[in-house]
Amino acid sequence: MASKGLEAITTGGPVRVGAQTDDVNVDDAGIDQWELKASRRALANLRTLLYGQPMIxxxxxxxxxxxxxxxxYLAESDGKYTGxxxxxxxxxxxxxxxxxVLRSILGAAAADDDEGRRKASIDFLFPTHPEHYSLPIKGVGVIETMGGIPTRSFPAFAPPEEVPDFVSALIDKSYDISMTGKAGLEDGTIFTYVLQEYKDTLAGMEVSLRIWYPAACPPEYVKEHSEHYAVEFRNGCRMAAxxxxPAPVPQIR
Known part of the structure; x- marks a missing residue:
């Protein structure tokens, strides 16, 4: 889906550019940060203006x-999955x-009223990833990129007995929280499974995120979603922080 111009910008090539303004002096990485800031502004504007049916x-x-x-891919996979x-x-x-904050993000799709869904989406769901496009008009779901294509799915957490053995067998009891889930298309066809696990560490926490797609899916499905997870949860952590x-200021006596 990327244009040649976008591919060239992303690759970068041998060119290196620095920039000096009245305030700062930055290299390519600094210009990348300006671009990222501008991209987030543009996305927030478009997703707000196109919220709901116009985006659909x-x-x-x-x-x-x-x-x-x-x-x-489901038909071609004969019940086999890759994760x-x-x-x-x-x-x-x-x-x-x-x-x-995780509950707030998930709650965007489940809010009871239209204005509540809109506000929760704009405040929590959309900022966590640039490829969170919209919520479906009906049902608890999300439209996000999978395999390079905006895909409408309806995810839900499910007990281990309601997911395949290849998912539940990987539950790691060393984690404080383990959650299994699945997601379907609009017609109810289940096409993906997840296992999300959390445990506290001395410095903070460790999060293990797994996802499975039908084995016939191109490799981009699993590769892109590992990247998607990292961006989505990193931004969720920043929201939570x-x-x-604010930490109390130590008192000097």
Missing amino acids: DLLQAQIDEADSKLTQ TRVVLTVEGLKIEQFIP AALP
């Missing part, structure tokens, strides 16, 4: 393509501090 209408052809491809895992090492944040009360 804009993406509908791609959503239909994703449904068709995943249905095909990936990303382990996040978090410093400065414990499980009990992170979980409320920002919500913490």
